[in-house]
Amino acid sequence: MIVVITGNGKGKTTSSLGMAMRALGRGKRVLMVQFIKGPWQSGEDLAVEMFSRERMSDSSIGKGELVFKKMGLGFVGILGDKLPFSDHVKAAKEALEYIKSEFDNFDLVVMDEVNNAVKLNLIAKEEVLGIIENTPLEKIVVLTGRDACDEFIQRADLVSEVKEIKHPFNDGELAKINLEF
Secondary structure (H helix, E strand, O other): OOEEEEOOOOOHHHHHHHHHHHHHHHEEEOOOOEEEOOOOOOOHHHHHHHOEEEEEEHHOOOOOOEEEEOOOOOOOOOOOOOOOHHHHHHHHHHHHHHHHHHHOOOOOOEOOOHHHHHHHHHHHOOHHHHHHHOOOOEEEEEEEEEOOOOHHHHHEEEEEEEEOOOOHHHHOOOOOOOOOO
């Protein structure tokens, strides 16, 4: 099953993390790869440490496994990004190759902000479609990020759009801890 979570509102990554928590609770193996988010530590990074393999093996929530890889280098071309575009391309391609190599080993695969990576021309949509084209129904693949391409939406079994109605950023406020990272 292919799930696309897109739109300009907050909550796309959070929604995919909720799916990951449900899968872990059922003893499933979860892979989450972040394509854009950079080296700064976010709340989800801290939470993931609580679900490490060692802690989960003694847990009552099941015997699932979470592999969380933050492979992006940060925002591309905005908010003070000084990295060459080619560095972002290389990081996105490495993330995609990692997913290809591990895809069959997981029950739930989250490609966080992959829609953004495609929109920014870091990777080609055809590369992503090549990975997900023969996904069996029992495996769930989640593609998140703004501006999902039409091909992802057409291929998906479930599409959700997260719509911004109001946001403090529009009044000049910067990102807030616990809300956005």
